[in-house]
Amino acid sequence: MNDRMPDPALLRGLTRRRISRRTMLQGMLGGVSMAAVAASLAGCSIQGSVSSQAQQKVDWNAFWAKQKPTKKLNFANWPLYIDQSHGKYPSLEAFTKKTGIAVNYQQVIQNNAPFYAAVAPELRAHEDTGYDIVVMTNGWELTEMIVNGFVMELDHSRLPNFAKYGAENVKNPPYDPKNKHSVVWQTGFTGLAYNEKLAPKPVTSFQDLLDPVFKGHIGMMNDNTELGSAGLLAIGVNPTTSTPSDWRKAAAWLKKQRPLVSGYYDQSYIDRLSNGDTWVSQAWSGDIFQAIAGGNKHLKFVIPEEGQMIWHDNMMIPMQAQNPLSALSWMNFYYTPEIAGMVEDWVNYVCPVPDAKDYILHTLKDPDVANSPLVFPDAATDKKSHDFYVFKNYDEYEEWNKVFNPVIQS
């Protein structure tokens, strides 16, 4: 090595002046850019989600009266959330056949927060998002969209089927009174699920999650809305009407339970439960139905004695959408036993149209789905199901985060 290279010390000595000149140049550049940065920092900010749209009052009757029908519909939904057959969507094809409206169906929503983050800048700038229908879960982002005026008010005179066929549990929800901005696409329950083969005893209530026999085999959700709501149910409080002091008690219960928990999981909880890592877990009804149908026969979904959570994924029309009338036609078309039944027989969450049960049972001949209490819940189930707390403003949401995040992050 040394024979082909000069001594490093010599090299350094020879090159020193050049290096120092270069560093000085860099230093000067750096100084100038720092000064520029310091000057520009004062005007620096990240825009919030509150927009001027909230202040704009729209006369919705006039708005809907002057809309002209279009022949297009851009529908943004979650993956694997509509009936599919050979790469096509039969329910959407039926819609196109009947109305002549071509549907551009895009499975672009992976999660509420990132999707909201993606469309919010356009909505804030009063621009078209490119979607006529978006599907969002009731939660902070959905509330934000309604409060900020990012979504249209629906013309219910054009949604007669919703009034006629819609289930009681999807009408007039607390997060959107009178369904002014949204109608439900699918509903789901968050309860408990356990592995009958591995669990040393059956699970019936949240108090079982304090039993040391389950130590290291309990899965909880890392979504703090789900986790906090479970804590509230466990201490006997209805999450819908809870108060911040209840939240703190719920957090204390969850912290007491923490040493037994093996992890706080996202969607991966279902894998842990399927492969036996966890014996009991907080769970979404549709996942468990599909896991059982997929061969995991020893999984069992239970509604805890204290109650379970019910959530809704809702169709909404973003502001500046190009085809709002097409969106309303689809919503109305969906709320029929046939179409809701076609979708439900594939999706297996909770159907917003109770009459679809007969259609699935007699026309589609699929008693597994039609007779499942997880797809068509009975009145007793409805009574035990509670809605998430609706945050009135950011401060409340922050308070909730402050109370429940330390349970997950520790």
Add this chain to the structure above:
Amino acid sequence: MTAVVQTAPLGRAPLDFKEGGFRRNLKRHSTPYLLGLVGMAWLLILFVIPLISGLAVSLMSGNPQDGYTFTWNWSVYSDIFVNSDVPYVTFLIRGLVYAASATIVTIIVGFPLAYFIAFRVSRRWKNALLLLVTLSFFVSFVIRTDMWAFVLSDQGPVLTVLRDLHLASKDFHILGTAGAVIGGLAYNDLAFMVLPIYVALERIDPRLIEASADLYGNKTNTFMRTILPLTRSGIFAGVLLVFIDCAGDPVNASLLGGTHTYVIGQAIQDAYLTNQQYNVAAALSTILMIVLGIILFAYARIVGTDNIEDLV
């Protein structure tokens, strides 16, 4: 370094005012700057600007609804350290300890591997073996890690066999422990340690090893006093690559970890994506970067070598 010697004139050439001479001279002097321009632009755009904007965001205050405005809010730093509901300092220390442990594991595993490939394998197998070392990079990082979560799960192949052989008790877990996270980090970054050490070993002149033997050095002595010092630069580069990569990693801890393995990388991710506390996320990243900077600076001063530039 050889490139510098070839392109840059040593010392200042006398200014030449003959026809065309000045232009040639100017061209000659500006060449290194022009060549460096791309690199400097790269550093500026992808390093300096994000660094400054990160620092700026950390000094903002506000919330996601009203937006964040720049207010020189230094208290976010003291809040993180002192009166925080969430023990961020614990996460930081935990992340650094995991990264350091994973680095040590990669050295222990990687050095013999690199030594084997460099000295014990015939020349025609070397490339194939080096390819095998990097083979795992052909699969996505997250998927690789998630597969480990499947393999090591309580009802997975490893633990089932161990339990059937009565080598593991019923309550024995792998997933959810610090060991699983450290193992995952080391597994994912092993190649970053093997390759620089291999390069350093490959460069050792075999005559030096013979010389050591001629001077009555036994195998241990030869290794400790000849080979190891000559691979210092390789280990140094490997430590930089592995430690920095591991210290901020949220993936291994979330896929392989449990309730007691929450690290700073996850805290940053949650602050940014879930809670949209941009200022807290930026402050945490800045702190992580500063702490890493201090550790690496101290490390470089203590064990750094002159010929690190041979490798990087």
